[in-house]
Amino acid sequence: MIERRRQLREKMEALAEPAFQQFSASLIPGVNRLLGVRLPVLRNLAREEVRGNWRELLEYPAREPYAEEVMLDGMLISLARMEPEERLEHVARFVPRMDNWAVCDTFCSGLKFxxxxxxxxxxxxxxxxxxxxxxxxxxxxxxxxxxxxxxxxxxxxxxxxxxxxxxxxxxxxxxxxxxxxxxxxxxxxxxxxxxxxxxxxxxxxxxxxxxxxxxxxxxxxxxxxxxxxxx
CATH class of the missing domain: 1.25.10.90 (Leucine-rich Repeat Variant)
Incomplete structure (x- = not known):
């Protein structure tokens, strides 16, 4: 795992809420790797990360990711400045990573372009x-x-x-x-x-x-x- 990925996971772990993790797990059956980070908090973190080298993060996705790590990558694709053709290239690579409705729906709603x-x-x-x-x-x-x-x-x-x-x-x-x-x-x-x-x-x-x-x-x-x- 690249250093920036490790640091990003540590940030997420610090923002996690155990009670919210249990609540989220009840809504997303079959998804075991949940931290319990609320969506507005996750979006704020994505806005911070997109100011840096967001392409590096997308090139090196987290291994055995938490659902929130996948969601954040989707948010980067939505938030980063790029031409529509490049954005769709990232979308095409991201879609196979979806394995639950929450990641899917959060990602789709963010693609306002x-x-x-x-x-x-x-x-x-x-x-x-x-x-x-x-x-x-x-x-x-x-x-x-x-x-x-x-x-x-x-x-x-x-x-x-x-x-x-x-x-x-x-x-x-x-x-x-x-x-x-x-x-x-x-x-x-x-x-x-x-x-x-x-x-x-x-x-x-x-x-x-x-x-x-x-x-x-x-x-x-x-x-x-x-x-x-x-x-």
């Missing part, structure tokens, strides 16, 4: 939808959710979401989450889609559940969603 370069990013994420790997697919779905539920892209998003077929829970929950956000932002269009949707029953019903749970949906619309559940 997507708003400035939508066509480039849209093309980039397409192959991931066809992958057999869980977090490849979740990456593409959450990227659409975070950056492409817009007037220009929502119809294409719904078509692609309808075609996702994966047995994994975290993929299907991401699809349900994304369609529910489509409904919040574009209710008429998404309602028409839901009435003709070929989503698997589990994903379809989870979508309705998420719409019902939303604070941005009217009581009347929630009643409609309840009436549309599949048995």
């Amino acid at each position: 997507s708003k400035k370069h939508p066509a480039l990013v849209w093309e980039f994420i397409q192959p991931y939808l066809k992958s057999s790997r869980v977090y490849d697919v979740r990456f593409a779905v959450v990227m659409m959710l975070a950056h492409f539920i817009t007037e220009d892209y929502v119809e294409q998003v719904l078509v692609l979401l309808d075609g996702v077929r994966h047995e994994d829970y975290y993929v299907n929950m991401a699809v349900a989450w994304a369609v529910s956000v489509c409904y919040v932002k574009f209710p008429g269009l998404t309602l028409e889609y839901l009435r003709n949707s070929s989503l698997p029953d589990f994903t379809y019903n989870k979508t309705l559940q998420k719409i019902i749970e939303s604070l941005r949906v009217s009581r009347e619309d929630k009643d409609l969603m309840r009436s549309m559940k599949r048995k």
Whole structure:
């Protein structure tokens, strides 16, 4: 491990909270290497590290990393100044490192350059939808959710979401989450889609559940969603 990596891990260990570690572990099943560093604290640390030689850190990822170390590398990719093409090269190297929903979703939400370069990013994420790997697919779905539920892209998003077929829970929950956000932002269009949707029953019903749970949906619309559940 390079010296800077060692120092960075020591900083993280000093910022860890045992009680928060236990709480986080309960939300991310199967992930054993968690320090318990809160996201705002981790982002502040990433902002400090990105002022230095961030490329060195990305070139030498931590061995047997804590989830927070992987998250911080993702934050560096989001925060560092670089051309969009280089950023996507780093994204492509980072995606295979994802092994839980928290790293995936934190990373996707941080890639705000997507708003400035939508066509480039849209093309980039397409192959991931066809992958057999869980977090490849979740990456593409959450990227659409975070950056492409817009007037220009929502119809294409719904078509692609309808075609996702994966047995994994975290993929299907991401699809349900994304369609529910489509409904919040574009209710008429998404309602028409839901009435003709070929989503698997589990994903379809989870979508309705998420719409019902939303604070941005009217009581009347929630009643409609309840009436549309599949048995």
